[in-house]
Amino acid sequence: MTTLLEARDLVLAYQGKTVLRDVNLTLASGEIVTIVGPNGSGKSSLLRALIGALAPLRGAVTRKPGLRVGYVPQNLVIDPTLPLTVARFLGLPQRIGRSAVRTALQDAGVPDLGGQQMVSLSGGQFQRVLLARALLSDPELLILDEATQSLDQPGAASFYRQIEAVRARTGCAVLMVSHDLHVVMAASDRVLCLNGHICCEGTPEVVASAPEYRALFGTGTQGALALYRHQHQHGPECDHDHVHEAAE
C-alpha cells in the first residue's frame, strides 16, 4: 500500500476564523475514507486544503508526486449565460475525443447525455456527469464533497454503489464528505468524525460506538448501519484488509 496523501498538524482558517486544528491524516491507495461531522465542522475546508485550494494556516499537506486527483465538488452552479454541453464539460481542462466521452458517460450510467446542455440535467444526472468527469483523468484518489446532497435516498444509495464499483474496478482511493450517515458508514473502510478537530476515527463500527460520535449524532444510526451492511465486492486490485467481523 502506498501513501497517496498526508496531512501533518494541519490548522485551517476560513475568513479569519480557525475552523480546524491538529489534523493528522494519511490516505493509502485503495481505501474508502469518509468524513462526517456537523455543519461548520471543517469538512469542506479540509477537502479544499487537501486538493490545494486552501492554504493551511499551519502544518502541511504532502501529496505523492504526480498524484492524479478526481474531484467532485459539493455543488457546481453553472451560470445560465454559459452554453456548455455535457461532452464539452467532460473535456475540461483537457480536451478528450468522442469515444472517450462515450465510454465515460456509459460507465457513469448516463450514455445518451453527451449533446445535452449541462443546465438542463436533473440533479442525479448532473452528479453522475460530475463523477464521470472526475474519473476521466484515471485518478488514484477520488475526492467527493457531499456529492449526494441533491439526491433522494434511492439516488444516493445507487450513487454510492457506483462509487464502490469504481473503486473495485480501478483500485482508486476514495475520500468523501457525507451527511448520509447510514449509507456512507456502511460503504467506508475508515470514518473520520470532525468537529473542529478529529474527534474520533476508525472503522465504521468503532466510530459509531464512540461516545464522541454519539454525542454528535445520537445512537439512531446504529440500527441503520446493520441494515445497510453488505458484502464488499472485492476487485482483483483490492488487497487490503477489511474489518467486517465486528458488524457481522
Place this chain on the structure above:
Amino acid sequence: MLDDFLVRAALAGLGVAVAAAPLGCFVVWRRMAYFGDATSHAALLGVALALATDLPLFGGVLLAALGMALLLNRLTGRGLGSDALLGVLAHAALALGLVAVSFLPSVRIDLMSYLVGDILAVSKWDLVVIWTGAAAVLALVGWRWSALLSATLSPDMARASGVDPRREELILTLALAITVAVAIKVVGALLIAALLIIPAAAARPLARAPESMALVAMGIGASSALGGLTVSFVLDTPTGPTIVSLAAGLFALTQTLQAVRS
C-alpha cells in the same frame, strides 16, 4: 488605403471588437460586468496620468486599468458586498478622472473624445497599437482558453485538475486592462464595458458551446463596429455611441428570436 480616415476607423473598430468579444464572454460568464465597468472608468484617470507625465496614452490607460483591476481583486470579499464595492470604485474612478483631467487646461476641450471616443481621429500609429493589443488579448485568451473555462466553472475543480484559478484570474485581468487601453480611442471610457458585454450577451441565444458563443460575439461586435461607422457617417452622429447602439439593437433582436423560439 490607410490614408483614408474611414478605413483607419473601420480597422480600429474591427480590432477592438474582435478582441473584446471573447473576453466579454468571460466577463458575462463570471458575472464581472461591473468589474469591466470599474476598470474602464479608471481609464479616464489613466488619460490624466498620461497627459500629466508625457506617457503615451496607451501606457497611462493600461496602468490605470491594471491598477484598478488589481485593487478590486484585493478588496473583494472584505466586508462590503462586491456590487457595492464596485459601485464605489467605478464612480470614484470616473469622478477622480474628471477632476484630474480638469487640472490640465490644454485638454479641457477634448474631454468628450475621451468619454465617448474619437474613432475618426485614429492615426496609423494608433492602429498599430490597437492591433498589437488586440492580437495580444486574443493570443492570451486563446492560449489559456480551456484553463480559463475550468477556472470559471469552479475554482476548486480547476485546482484539483492542476489549473491555478488565481493565475487564470490574473490573465483575465491583464487582458481586460489591455482591451480597455486599446478601446478608449474607439468608444471612450464610458462605453468600453458596453463593447465587452453587449456582443457576448447578444450571442448567448445563438450558441450551444462556449467556443461558438465567442465566435458569434466576435461577428456581432465586428458588424456593430462597421455598421455603426457607416450609420454615423450617414447620419452624422457620434461614432462610438452609434456602434454601441447598433450592438444593443442586435442584442434586442437575438433576445426576441429566443423568446419567439421557446
